[in-house]
Amino acid sequence: MDPSTSAFRLAAMIGTLPDGPAYRNLADTIRLLVVDGRLLDGTRLPSERSLAQAMGLSRTTTTRAYDELRRRGVLHSRQGSGSVLRVPTSSTTASSLIVDPDDPDTIALTFSAPTGPSGLTRAFGAAAEQLPSLLTTSGYLPDGLPALREVIAEGYVAAGLPTDPDQIIVTNGAQGAISLVGRTFGRPGAGLLVEGTSYPHGVESLTGFGYRTTPLPIGEDPWDADAAAAAAPHVEAAYLIPDFHNPTGAVMPVETRLRLAHTLRRHQVLTIVDESMRRLDLAGEGLPASYAAHDPDAIVVDSLSKVLWGGLRIGWIRAPRRHVTALLQSRMRHDLGTAAFDQLVAAEVLRHDQHLFDEAVVRLRRQRAAMVEALAAHLPDWDVPVPPGGPNLWVCLPSRASSRLVAAAAQEGLLLTPGPRFTLGAPSAGERRLRLPCTSAEHVGVEAVQRLSRAWTAVVSGRRCEPTGTRVDLIA
Amino acid sequence: MDPSTSAFRLAAMIGTLPDGPAYRNLADTIRLLVVDGRLLDGTRLPSERSLAQAMGLSRTTTTRAYDELRRRGVLHSRQGSGSVLRVPTSSTTASSLIVDPDDPDTIALTFSAPTGPSGLTRAFGAAAEQLPSLLTTSGYLPDGLPALREVIAEGYVAAGLPTDPDQIIVTNGAQGAISLVGRTFGRPGAGLLVEGTSYPHGVESLTGFGYRTTPLPIGEDPWDADAAAAAAPHVEAAYLIPDFHNPTGAVMPVETRLRLAHTLRRHQVLTIVDESMRRLDLAGEGLPASYAAHDPDAIVVDSLSKVLWGGLRIGWIRAPRRHVTALLQSRMRHDLGTAAFDQLVAAEVLRHDQHLFDEAVVRLRRQRAAMVEALAAHLPDWDVPVPPGGPNLWVCLPSRASSRLVAAAAQEGLLLTPGPRFTLGAPSAGERRLRLPCTSAEHVGVEAVQRLSRAWTAVVSGRRCEPTGTRVDLIA
Numbered sequence: 001m002d003p004s005t006s007a008f009r010l011a012a013m014i015g016t017l018p019d020g021p022a023y024r025n026l027a028d029t030i031r032l033l034v035v036d037g038r039l040l041d042g043t044r045l046p047s048e049r050s051l052a053q054a055m056g057l058s059r060t061t062t063t064r065a066y067d068e069l070r071r072r073g074v075l076h077s078r079q080g081s082g083s084v085l086r087v088p089t090s091s092t093t094a095s096s097l098i099v100d101p102d103d104p105d106t107i108a109l110t111f112s113a114p115t116g117p118s119g120l121t122r123a124f125g126a127a128a129e130q131l132p133s134l135l136t137t138s139g140y141l142p143d144g145l146p147a148l149r150e151v152i153a154e155g156y157v158a159a160g161l162p163t164d165p166d167q168i169i170v171t172n173g174a175q176g177a178i179s180l181v182g183r184t185f186g187r188p189g190a191g192l193l194v195e196g197t198s199y200p201h202g203v204e205s206l207t208g209f210g211y212r213t214t215p216l217p218i219g220e221d222p223w224d225a226d227a228a229a230a231a232a233p234h235v236e237a238a239y240l241i242p243d244f245h246n247p248t249g250a251v252m253p254v255e256t257r258l259r260l261a262h263t264l265r266r267h268q269v270l271t272i273v274d275e276s277m278r279r280l281d282l283a284g285e286g287l288p289a290s291y292a293a294h295d296p297d298a299i300v301v302d303s304l305s306k307v308l309w310g311g312l313r314i315g316w317i318r319a320p321r322r323h324v325t326a327l328l329q330s331r332m333r334h335d336l337g338t339a340a341f342d343q344l345v346a347a348e349v350l351r352h353d354q355h356l357f358d359e360a361v362v363r364l365r366r367q368r369a370a371m372v373e374a375l376a377a378h379l380p381d382w383d384v385p386v387p388p389g390g391p392n393l394w395v396c397l398p399s400r401a402s403s404r405l406v407a408a409a410a411q412e413g414l415l416l417t418p419g420p421r422f423t424l425g426a427p428s429a430g431e432r433r434l435r436l437p438c439t440s441a442e443h444v445g446v447e448a449v450q451r452l453s454r455a456w457t458a459v460v461s462g463r464r465c466e467p468t469g470t471r472v473d474l475i476a
Numbered sequence: 477m478d479p480s481t482s483a484f485r486l487a488a489m490i491g492t493l494p495d496g497p498a499y500r501n502l503a504d505t506i507r508l509l510v511v512d513g514r515l516l517d518g519t520r521l522p523s524e525r526s527l528a529q530a531m532g533l534s535r536t537t538t539t540r541a542y543d544e545l546r547r548r549g550v551l552h553s554r555q556g557s558g559s560v561l562r563v564p565t566s567s568t569t570a571s572s573l574i575v576d577p578d579d580p581d582t583i584a585l586t587f588s589a590p591t592g593p594s595g596l597t598r599a600f601g602a603a604a605e606q607l608p609s610l611l612t613t614s615g616y617l618p619d620g621l622p623a624l625r626e627v628i629a630e631g632y633v634a635a636g637l638p639t640d641p642d643q644i645i646v647t648n649g650a651q652g653a654i655s656l657v658g659r660t661f662g663r664p665g666a667g668l669l670v671e672g673t674s675y676p677h678g679v680e681s682l683t684g685f686g687y688r689t690t691p692l693p694i695g696e697d698p699w700d701a702d703a704a705a706a707a708a709p710h711v712e713a714a715y716l717i718p719d720f721h722n723p724t725g726a727v728m729p730v731e732t733r734l735r736l737a738h739t740l741r742r743h744q745v746l747t748i749v750d751e752s753m754r755r756l757d758l759a760g761e762g763l764p765a766s767y768a769a770h771d772p773d774a775i776v777v778d779s780l781s782k783v784l785w786g787g788l789r790i791g792w793i794r795a796p797r798r799h800v801t802a803l804l805q806s807r808m809r810h811d812l813g814t815a816a817f818d819q820l821v822a823a824e825v826l827r828h829d830q831h832l833f834d835e836a837v838v839r840l841r842r843q844r845a846a847m848v849e850a851l852a853a854h855l856p857d858w859d860v861p862v863p864p865g866g867p868n869l870w871v872c873l874p875s876r877a878s879s880r881l882v883a884a885a886a887q888e889g890l891l892l893t894p895g896p897r898f899t900l901g902a903p904s905a906g907e908r909r910l911r912l913p914c915t916s917a918e919h920v921g922v923e924a925v926q927r928l929s930r931a932w933t934a935v936v937s938g939r940r941c942e943p944t945g946t947r948v949d950l951i952a
Contacts, residue, residue, distance in 0.1 A: 037805060037808075040802070040805050041801040041802045041805055042802050086798075087801045108614075111614060111616055113614045113615070113616060114614070115611060115612050115613060115614060115615075116610070116611030116612075116615060117611070118608065118611060120611060121604075121607060121608065121611075124604060124607055124817070125604070128597075128600060128601070128604060131597060131600055132594065132597065134592070134787060135591060135592030135593070135594060135596060135597070135785065135787070136591050136592075137591060137787070138584075138587060138589045138590070138591060138785075138786040138787070138915075139589070139591075139592060139781075139785050139786035139787020139788065140587055140589060140786040140787070141787070172648055172652075172811045172814075172815075173811055173812055175809075175810065175811050175812050176648075176810075176811040179809070179810045179811065183684065188664070201808055201809050201812075204809040205809045205810060208659065208806075208809050208810075305615075305812070309611065309614075309615050310614040310615040310616040310812070310813075310816075311610060311611070311613070311614070311615020311616070311617070311815070311816030311817065312615065312815070312816070312817075313811070313812070313813065313814065313815045313816075322562075325517040325563040326516070326517040326518050329513060329516050329517055330516075330684075332513075332677055332951070333651075333655070333677050333680040333681045333684050334651065334652075334655045334681060334684075335648045335649055335651045335652045335655065335789070336649055336651050336677075336781070336786070336789070337786075337789065338648075338789065338815075339648075339787070339788070339789045339814075339815040339817075339818045340786075340787030340788070340789075341600070341787065341788075341815075341817065341818060341821075342815045342817060342818065345817075439614075475808070
């Protein structure tokens with residue numbers, strides 16, 4: 001097991017230490033990385049000497065920092081295995097994160113998923129009426145409930161993408177879909193083109209199966225077509241979020257779609273297109289045709305969780321026919337299918353409750369407006385671009401302090417994900433950024449901004465931000 | 477991607493060819509392996525020459541066999557990649573397997589999961605009453621619904637295993653649980669001790685993350701403690717099914733539990749204990765204490781799918797505290813949690829509907845008795861041991877013909893899994909065996925045996941058994 005991190009990589013994650021005693025700031029920063037989930041439980045740290053070299057610090061500083069981490073129970077030395085990080089088990093369960101979004105005590109802006117609209121109960125009721133006939137089957141649905149796969153396929157056909165229900169595989173959310181693609185096609189060392197700023201669980205799901213990322217440059221928009229063309233001959237796969245990209249909310253321009261699809265197809269790059277944000281068109285400006293319209297070999301993943309309710313774990317894959325068998329065979333070794341009842345519910349919603357999607361957009365637009373207004377009032381020196389869609393704001397901080405801000409916010413009862421979690425291989429660029437999901441009720445969002453403002457004051461004033469508690473990094 | 481198979485391994489899978497034209501029998505047998513899912517879509521075959529050498533056949537024979545496979549669209553030659561198997565896409569979706577168990581046209585004895593008892597509707601109704609309050613949350617439950625984790629933990633406590641709800645992680649069935657353990661702790665080349673006869677999707681889930689199996693010898697019972705002791709120093713993990721083992725139905729004796737737990741603990745072997753059959757005590761003789769009673773470091777996996785209904789995708793892990801964080805961190809990269817509503821249903825069942833488990837045992841006992849009786853009547857020369865529990869019979873055929881029997885049965889509208897799928901690395905031992913799940917209604921089970929009898933007649937008479945159709949190998 002035991003993941004490890006090189007001195008070079010750890011130094012990049014740590015970045016520039018704030019002013020103050022170096023050993024203590026070093027220890028605090030490493031603890032912060034553990035609390036955030038950027039350094040995983042069981043990770044082997046580099047030797048004190050090699051970290052000192054990589055960071056230009058004295059050996060004494062790193063030794064004292066490691067001692068401090070040991071004293072706090074975060075670092076354990078194991079015969080022959082060096083120093084291994086351990087997240088203390090007392091408060092590690094994720095339930096601490098599953099807070100009621102209306103609970104004023106703790107506000108979790110770590111995931112961007114809406115609470116379920118009460119209108120969902122209709123579909124649950126209608127599904128319950130169909131339950132008795134479903135109970136007369138084994139309920140194993142490796143590729144999904146036929147009625148659900150049909151209505152999903154019809155959706156693509158209506159959008160101009162000819163699709164047969166046999167091309168649809170229902171999965172446990174978009175995350176389950178991405179993981180299945182990685183499991184089926186990944187192999188150690190294969191190159192994976194990704195946006196330089198991206199959704200970490202999506203990327204890590206793929207790297208977990210051996211892919212090595214080639215991130216596009218972080219710039220104005222997430223897609224540098226020239227860089228993609230240069231990388232294309234060296235990668236086997238690509239993971240892209242062209243529609244209301246997570247976390248930036250950007251939309252890939254039509255001409256970029258054409259260029260990327262042309263280039264990547266020419267090099268036979270298996271492209272995974274994450275469309276799970278596509279329904280969240282807040283500006284109402286519409287979207288270009290699906291990326292898959294330009295690349296019939298692309299694998300599209302989508303989900304209802306981000307739009308309707310996180311508790312409805314229904315995602316899917318739309319795959320070219322020639323990949324369907326391999327995906328299903330691989331799936332059997334992984335899970336035997338998605339919850340049958342939830343599939344009935346999803347089919348009901350897609351068939352009869354389109355208004356729920358419209359209402360979700362209206363609600364999210366209102367919630368985001370409230371947060372944007374509160375940010376302008378309380379944090380006027382922050383740059384808050386408002387993207388055309390998606391559930392997030394991707395704000396620009398006046399200085400590189402995202403991780404310290406997140407630690408300070410936790411002390412105010414506000415849980416956030418630090419910017420560097422989203423900027424692959426460029427943690428320092430991420431320190432200038434913060435993702436703010438807008439999926440909480442308006443009064444909660446406004447309260448969150450007030451806490452954020454207090455936390456920012458603490459950071460700017462140079463107060464020491466001691467990481468509190470430990471948690472699993474649920475980012476959605 | 478592209479899995480491949482060595483000439484040696486393929487020769488072992490093919491075994492002894494039946495009488496008749498060698499090239500055609502070779503092609504038929506390879507097609508059979510593709511139909512069964514033993515050779516996966518996209519697998520690269522060895523060269524014609526190396527297969528000829530490995531099997532002691534002429535080069536002409538293997539060349540003609542490969543030509544025949546190409547003619548039938550099963551084999552494709554790709555520049556630089558050799559010959560790659562392709563399951564024709566026309567009929568590859570698994571829906572063909574999701575047959576109504578009461579449908580007399582096709583009977584699927586490929587999975588051993590019951591239809592849902594109508595009594596389950598009570599729990600669905602009670603869960604629906606709790607839905608509105610669940611909808612006010614994001615519904616993301618990475619470790620599971622607290623109410624469900626509590627009732628699961630109470631079950632272990634009542635059975636004498638002290639367990640805190642924080643040690644429980646709810647997963648997508650037992651398969652999702654095994655896959656999560658593999659994903660968290662697997663690494664390329666790590667040794668995995670397994671029973672020589674085992675549940676293939678469980679084992680393959682783990683080998684998919686890099687584990688290499690060390691199977692125990694296939695013998696009287698699945699657990700040779702001396703062989704386990706010899707293997708223990710060379711493996712990092714073990715996957716065991718001690719209670720109503722799948723597929724044999726055997727129970728690991730208490731003294732074997734003690735010896736294995738002692739040996740494996742001493743060598744710090746991470747032991748995964750699959751207890752998903754534990755509730756299916758058909759003989760009513762009771763079971764020894766859980767294997768985990770002797771190895772507090774063991775990871776237990778369990779599920780409601782095998783006992784109550786395949787459509788309820790609720791499984792779980794009971795983990796030692798020190799592994800919980802690593803499992804949850806790994807899970808986030810894989811899926812963001814199990815369907816929230818199903819978890820409400822499962823909590824209701826475990827809290828209030830224990831009678832459903834008793835009824836499931838009574839029903840299965842009746843179904844199995846009907847099949848045993850029909851086998852005695854129609855196939856009197858078969859050896860049909862009746863195990864103390866579990867949903868399967870693991871019958872012994874009079875000759876090594878399991879794969880041919882499965883092909884012949886498909887022509888009778890009876891879907892089965894060939895014995896070699898369950899005998900890891902010893903396909904020829906599996907050719908003498910057949911797993912017969914007893915989870916179908918009595919009249920269906922009896923009809924299945926009648927078809928089986930006709931198929932057996934065809935095999936014994938030496939009629940050529942042409943594989944028909946193609947399918948995904950769903951084994952549960």
